[in-house]
Amino acid sequence: MTALGARLAGELSHLALCWRIVRVDGVALGFTTHDRPLEIAGLRHLSAPGMAPSAVVRSAGLEVDTMAIEGALSAAAITAADLAAGRYDGAEVTLTLVDWREPAAGSEVLARGSLGAVASSGGADPGFVATLRGETAALEATAIEIYSPECRAQLGDARCRVALRGLRERRAVAAIDGRTVRLDGLDAAAAALFGAGRLRLLDGGDAGLDRLIVGVDGDGLQLDAVLAAVPGARVEITQGCDKRFATCRDRFANAGNFRGEPHVPGGDLLARFAIA
Structure with missing residues (x-):
């Protein structure tokens, strides 16, 4: 049993939720529901008691796990300007459970995934609302390519090879x-x-x-x-x-690097007819 597991088995627990958010621009932020900042794995987690997830559900199947996240806007952390700029869209998030008395004793990962679109909730107490999509969300992606007259590569990527x-x-x-x-x-x-x-x-x-x-x-x-x-x-x-x-x-x-089928007949072929 891990050190954290032993603490969970005790009669009393001193637990806090911790969020590690890594934005697509590389900026890493940490938040915790504890009333004081916690230092975990070299990242200072700021106190954010108002930041809370919906019910945490984990399954052994392949269903796509999602979770709603709500929190308060803070001038020192998540700001309305950053949300409007899309800085948190697609950010990688890890939700863990720690013993706030001794964070170095270990943690239990409750959820891990990426954020969908993050928006301001407005109202008298402005905050934000986001959806955390679990790792199984990748299973929804199309595994094979579908033919199309347009190129499926992105300009300048490894398949296109055009120098930008x-x-x-x-x-x-x-x-x-x-x-x-x-x-x-x-x-x-x-x-x-x-x-x-x-x-x-x-x-x-x-x-x-x-x-x-x-x-x-x-x-x-x-x-x-x-x-x-x-x-x-x-x-x-x-x-x-x-x-x-x-x-x-x-x-x-x-x-030579075009990744499409420009000469494949389209759906309009069925509507064509000979003109005498």
Whole structure:
């Protein structure tokens, strides 16, 4: 029996829940339901009594385990600005049970997984609500690829093999109107190359966060979310790909690595008929 197991078997217990959150940008945060901070595995877990999970259920089967997490917003930890920026989306989370008198005695892992979309709950006492998806959620992913006329690779990945070095530029923000960003020296012809690409902010509180370029309006880049930046802030933009074979062949000279079936007949083949 482990040291923690022996403590659990006693008549009295001194237990606390601990959360270890590792964001996609590499920042690690720790929280505990104890009324004082705890040092566990080299990470300081801040006291967050209002942060609590729903019922913790573990099964031996292959069902997808999910759990709701609620907590209070804190200026020193999880802020409304960070939630709006998507810093916690996809973060890796581990929920453990420890004896707060001696955290080094060991811990019991209750749940482990990744966060879905994290949103502010609003109301008189602003907080956040998130869903923790267990490790079995990976079993929901499609195990095989389905044929399609569009490329299934991502521009610049190991299957595409297009070098992104020459497809990136650094520019300064000229103006922001909602989700549309205009950059210094970027005209309409140049902006068209960045559709379906990405924009990374290099300055300010959101530095390091990526935004997907979902469309192009003249010389403006339309993003998937509002960019918290001011004119003059530096950004890095990466060109995108519409995943069509003609684009892969003519623009990137990469037809040999195209991961799609451009000549496979589509569903409209059944609706075609001969014209006399």
